[in-house]
Amino acid sequence: MARYSYFLSISVLITSLLNAGFASAECLEEVDLQRSSKSEAKRVMRGYRLLVDTPLLQSDFSQEVFDNLWKVWPKTLSERARLASADVRRKMAFSRYGLTPREDNPEKPLQYVVDSSGNWTMNCFACHGGTVYGKPVAGAPNNRLALQTLTEEVRQTKLQLGKPLSRMDLGSLVIPLGTTNGTTNAVVFGMGLMSQRDVNLNVVFSPPKTFVHHDMDAPVWWTFHKRPNLYIDGFAQKGHRGLMQFLMIPENDRNFFIEHEDDFRDVASYISSLRAPKYLGDINESLASNGQVVFETNCSKCHGTYGETPFYPNVRIDLSNIGTDPVRLHALEVAGRRKYSRSWFAHANEEGEQETVVDPKGYVAPPLDGIWASAPYLHNGSIPTLWHLLHPDKRPDIWKPKGEEFDEKLVGLKIKEVTEIPSAEPDAAIRRSYFNTGISGKSNAGHDYPAILTDRQREALLEYLKTL
Numbered sequence: 001m002a003r004y005s006y007f008l009s010i011s012v013l014i015t016s017l018l019n020a021g022f023a024s025a026e027c028l029e030e031v032d033l034q035r036s037s038k039s040e041a042k043r044v045m046r047g048y049r050l051l052v053d054t055p056l057l058q059s060d061f062s063q064e065v066f067d068n069l070w071k072v073w074p075k076t077l078s079e080r081a082r083l084a085s086a087d088v089r090r091k092m093a094f095s096r097y098g099l100t101p102r103e104d105n106p107e108k109p110l111q112y113v114v115d116s117s118g119n120w121t122m123n124c125f126a127c128h129g130g131t132v133y134g135k136p137v138a139g140a141p142n143n144r145l146a147l148q149t150l151t152e153e154v155r156q157t158k159l160q161l162g163k164p165l166s167r168m169d170l171g172s173l174v175i176p177l178g179t180t181n182g183t184t185n186a187v188v189f190g191m192g193l194m195s196q197r198d199v200n201l202n203v204v205f206s207p208p209k210t211f212v213h214h215d216m217d218a219p220v221w222w223t224f225h226k227r228p229n230l231y232i233d234g235f236a237q238k239g240h241r242g243l244m245q246f247l248m249i250p251e252n253d254r255n256f257f258i259e260h261e262d263d264f265r266d267v268a269s270y271i272s273s274l275r276a277p278k279y280l281g282d283i284n285e286s287l288a289s290n291g292q293v294v295f296e297t298n299c300s301k302c303h304g305t306y307g308e309t310p311f312y313p314n315v316r317i318d319l320s321n322i323g324t325d326p327v328r329l330h331a332l333e334v335a336g337r338r339k340y341s342r343s344w345f346a347h348a349n350e351e352g353e354q355e356t357v358v359d360p361k362g363y364v365a366p367p368l369d370g371i372w373a374s375a376p377y378l379h380n381g382s383i384p385t386l387w388h389l390l391h392p393d394k395r396p397d398i399w400k401p402k403g404e405e406f407d408e409k410l411v412g413l414k415i416k417e418v419t420e421i422p423s424a425e426p427d428a429a430i431r432r433s434y435f436n437t438g439i440s441g442k443s444n445a446g447h448d449y450p451a452i453l454t455d456r457q458r459e460a461l462l463e464y465l466k467t468l
Contacts (some may be wrong), residue, residue: 034345047270048138048264051103055113055121056247060168061154061235063118065161072156074427096429098128098181100136111145117323122244124267128441129217132373133406139221139274140413141374143182143381143413144404151177151431156453161395167249176213179439181432182401183381186246187231187328191336192250199343201254209305212331214441218448220374222274223367225347226312229357233314233329234364234377237354240268241345264445276370278298279466281408294457299451302365306468315422318362324446326382355372372466375377375412382437382444385412390458392448400434411462 070081070089073096092096095099099109108114111126130142149184155169177185189209206461220230230236243264244257296305304312319326340346341356363379377383387410388395396417405414419436437444450458 010413019308023057028256036249040273043267043269044273045270046263047266047268047433050111050267051113051123051125051270053113054263055115055119056123057121057249058166058251059115059119059121061120061158062163063114063120065154065157065163066093067107068118068161069153071160077427082238097146097150098281100131100453102138103136111148113143120163128221129185130218131404134404137277137373139271140222141182141218142399143217144377145178145218146181146429146432147184148177148179149181149432152428155315166263174208175211178215179432180215180442181216181429182376185213185215186215186218187331188213190248191332193246194336194343196250197248197343199339201248201257201344203250203253213348214327214331215248215380217376217379220276220370221276221371223274223317224274225272225408226310226367227364229358229364232363233332233357233360234314234339235332235357235360236346237356239345239354240264241347243267243271245334245345246319254344263409277373281446281466284463284464287460287463288414288467289464291457291460291462292467294453295464298453299461300336303368305404306369309328311356312367314364316357316364318364320362322362322446324363324378325382325441325443326442328379329360329363368465368468371468372411376435376443377412378444378447380441382435384415384435385410386462387411389447390450390453390462392445394438394452395444397438397444398436400433411466 002454018464022461067089069085070078070093072078073081075091077096081092083091093099094109099452102108104111109404110129111123112120113123114120123140125142126147127142128140129136129138130140130144133141151168151172155172157163158165158169175189176185177189191211192209195209195346196203198204214230227234228238230238230242236242241261241264243256244260244452247257277431284409295303302313302317303362304310319329336354337358340355342360346354372386375384375386377386383389383395384399384401385407396415398419398421399415399417402414402416406412407414418434421431421436425431435440450461453461
């Protein structure tokens with residue numbers, strides 16, 4: 001929400017400048033620029049307000065259901081909630097499910113639109129509205145989202161209250177929503193939605209397909225302005241239409257997408273406006289300077305350069321080279337990517353069809369702006385800190401975060417390593433807080449390039465990454 005306040009301030013500043021007027025002809029170009037900036041600021045604000053105020057899907061549950069969720073929690077936790085005030089119970093629920101309060105209304109979560117009738121509808125911030133070590137930041141990956149647990153407990157609560165079940169309640173019985181807190185199976189969800197449409201977005205009946213489920217770490221939004229393509233494999237050219245894919249519920253027909261296209265131009269403006277937070281801790285400038293040399297010698301070819309003249313190369317690394325978990329790459333079949341290339345989503349500019357890579361052979365190296373703030377790492381979220389990323393032989397096999405604490409030494413999440421997930425743990429939310437890299441799609445292997453560096457070089461590189 002700090003980002004929204006910032007752009008609101010920018011808008012006020014621009015308005016005051018315009019109202020002041022410009023007397024000379026030499027200032028006309030400057031006036032046009034300020035007007036353009038003012039117009040863009042309005043688009044940014046409209047995009048944000050659309051996400052937090054406008055339900056674009058069917059409602060997931062009601063305020064009554066949310067207020068009664070605590071009754072289906074494990075016994076010890078539910079007893080604590082029973083003795084607590086309504087305000088404390090709400091905060092307990094937000095914490096349990098990985099929700100963060102909106103700055104303008106702390107009783108409402110950033111991740112859901114809550115309308116005047118008390119209906120809760122998920123929005124894009126469910127995955128892209130997380131925290132940076134305890135501080136809510138719009139555009140940060142939600143590394144605490146417990147959507148599977150939330151949906152299971154919503155279903156239980158609705159049954160107890162005699163409420164009808166939603167599509168999400170039933171669909172989650174077939175398509176898991178994330179087997180580890182902070183990860184999402186959203187790509188498969190999108191594939192399922194696309195399979196029920198033709199290329200013009202008309203709803204069609206298609207027999208259910210068997211999908212390869214795989215959890216992903218949601219990408220940060222503050223690098224969106226740099227990236228020309230969407231997704232970790234970069235198969236889809238970036239465009240405002242591509243942002244609308246997850247709205248393909250049957251109730252949203254083709255006309256819905258056409259009617260809301262301008263709205264998502266605003267959403268694209270909002271996402272493009274976001275920038276990475278700055279590291280607020282101490283930085284050893286001398287060590288970071290040495291790390292910059294290490295980075296530019298070893299890493300910049302793929303991840304780009306930073307500073308006053310940044311450059312992002314948008315390089316796709318062959319899977320045989322990068323060596324990271326292959327499940328995400330293979331889960332999207334060529335036929336599905338080709339269908340996307342012919343669809344309305346991939347025809348989002350005046351020139352016609354966008355470029356779609358129907359058979360990518362690897363993953364795209366992302367920009368590293370704010371990399372210190374986006375733990376865990378790799379596309380599947382399997383590595384908890386930058387130190388572990390730079391020390392491939394020291395990566396933990398099974399780990400869980402210790403709350404939202406920031407590990408200043410290792411730069412990432414403070415974690416607890418274990419040899420196995422406690423099967424006797426009765427709370428599903430706690431069991432799902434563990435990350436098991438031995439499960440399909442969750443491997444922490446690959447990106448082992450730092451192994452060639454000396455310990456001193458890696459120490460310097462770690463310090464430099466704080467500055468990005």
